[in-house]
Amino acid sequence: MALTALDLGLRGAVVALFLVVCAVLLLRTAKVHRSAHLGATMGVAGAAYAISTAPFFPAWSFGWGSPFVAFAMGSPVIFWLWARAIFDEHFVLRPWHAAIWALVAGLGLCSHSGWTNWPGFAASCGRLLGLASIAFALLAVTQIPRGWRKTVATPRGRLVIALQIGIGIQIMSAAAAGLAGVPNRSVSLGAALALGAFAALSTWMMLFDPSENQPAVAGATGDDGRAGRLAGSFAAADLSAPDRASLHRLKHLMATERTYRQDGLTIGVLAVKLGIPEYRLRTLINDGLGHRNFNAFLNRYRLDEAKAALADPDQTEVPVLTIALDAGFQSLAPFNRAFKADTGLTPTEFRRRAAGETMGEAEITPSA
Numbered sequence: 001m002a003l004t005a006l007d008l009g010l011r012g013a014v015v016a017l018f019l020v021v022c023a024v025l026l027l028r029t030a031k032v033h034r035s036a037h038l039g040a041t042m043g044v045a046g047a048a049y050a051i052s053t054a055p056f057f058p059a060w061s062f063g064w065g066s067p068f069v070a071f072a073m074g075s076p077v078i079f080w081l082w083a084r085a086i087f088d089e090h091f092v093l094r095p096w097h098a099a100i101w102a103l104v105a106g107l108g109l110c111s112h113s114g115w116t117n118w119p120g121f122a123a124s125c126g127r128l129l130g131l132a133s134i135a136f137a138l139l140a141v142t143q144i145p146r147g148w149r150k151t152v153a154t155p156r157g158r159l160v161i162a163l164q165i166g167i168g169i170q171i172m173s174a175a176a177a178g179l180a181g182v183p184n185r186s187v188s189l190g191a192a193l194a195l196g197a198f199a200a201l202s203t204w205m206m207l208f209d210p211s212e213n214q215p216a217v218a219g220a221t222g223d224d225g226r227a228g229r230l231a232g233s234f235a236a237a238d239l240s241a242p243d244r245a246s247l248h249r250l251k252h253l254m255a256t257e258r259t260y261r262q263d264g265l266t267i268g269v270l271a272v273k274l275g276i277p278e279y280r281l282r283t284l285i286n287d288g289l290g291h292r293n294f295n296a297f298l299n300r301y302r303l304d305e306a307k308a309a310l311a312d313p314d315q316t317e318v319p320v321l322t323i324a325l326d327a328g329f330q331s332l333a334p335f336n337r338a339f340k341a342d343t344g345l346t347p348t349e350f351r352r353r354a355a356g357e358t359m360g361e362a363e364i365t366p367s368a
Contacts, residue, residue, distance in 0.1 A: 025039050052068040070105040107129040111129050140167075141165060249274055320332065320335075
């Protein structure tokens with residue numbers, strides 16, 4: 001009974017976490033992620049699976065639990081479609097995708113709820129469901145090489161790959177156990193633990209995104225700007241015409257409108273401003289401009305503005321804090337760290353040196 005209570009408690013937490021993931025995907029990232037709606041559907045399917053495979057869930061009858069069963073058993077198809085949306089830039093949902101999902105979900109519903117009236121038919125549906133689940137899980141995992149180079153280059157991308165592989169293994173393991181006739185109660189707790197791990201990782205990715213999806217933090221540039229500008233001078237030539245147009249709009253937003261000053265600016269927010277998916281903007285920043293990540297790109301503009309202000313003789317009385325805040329930094333301490341890492345000088349030392357150089361130039365300039 002203690003293990004059963006633990007199993008049920010884990011599944012309750014899993015359902016709550018998956019629903020949080022769904023809400024965040026739909027409210028925060030649906031505009032910039034092509035895969036957000038399918039990811040939210042995956043979250044619903046994960047919650048339905050946690051419910052429909054829980055101890056004491058009614059089986060062998062069609063009733064109120066049928067929608068949970070259908071969503072849960074159709075999850076391998078949703079997983080495959082989600083993987084395609086993530087790793088295949090040209091993927092588009094078609095009506096026949098829904099037909100495939102309905103077929104697999106129907107097999108699952110019949111295998112789960114048809115034992116009372118058609119035991120032989122239910123057993124056949126169960127075997128077909130197991131084989132189909134393994135096939136779609138393999139198809140999903142084999143999508144990873146399509147976008148491996150771009151996806152593995154970011155922390156979030158590496159987590160997505162790990163999540164894809166883990167979910168694929170879980171689906172294939174559950175299907176294999178079903179084909180082998182292993183009782184559900186024997187693997188129920190293990191399945192709950194796996195679901196808990198997936199739900200926790202998904203929630204962390206949504207609420208506590210890796211660095212390039214968070215508002216840029218000063219000092220996280222790892223980029224002196226020269227490499228980005230140099231790479232951008234020739235990498236842009238390899239971009240498509242639409243990407244070059246987006247790159248031009250991006251430079252206008254940053255250099256002319258000074259969007260980098262916006263409080264809480266993230267790569268997702270900037271992608272919405274440009275009207276392009278987030279993955280495309282990341283490609284422009286990394287490949288088109290040569291920056292290591294979004295933070296390096298954003299802080300480059302902020303630091304350049306701060307250095308120009310500190311070197312301006314007309315702003316010698318402006319406090320360093322004011323200059324830092326005007327450039328988009330949130331406070332003085334992270335600005336000082338970023339500035340020292342970029343120039344080797346504190347802002348005050350930089351200003352003093354710039355003032356000394358200006359005075360020296362004035363002394364050697366011949367008078368009229």
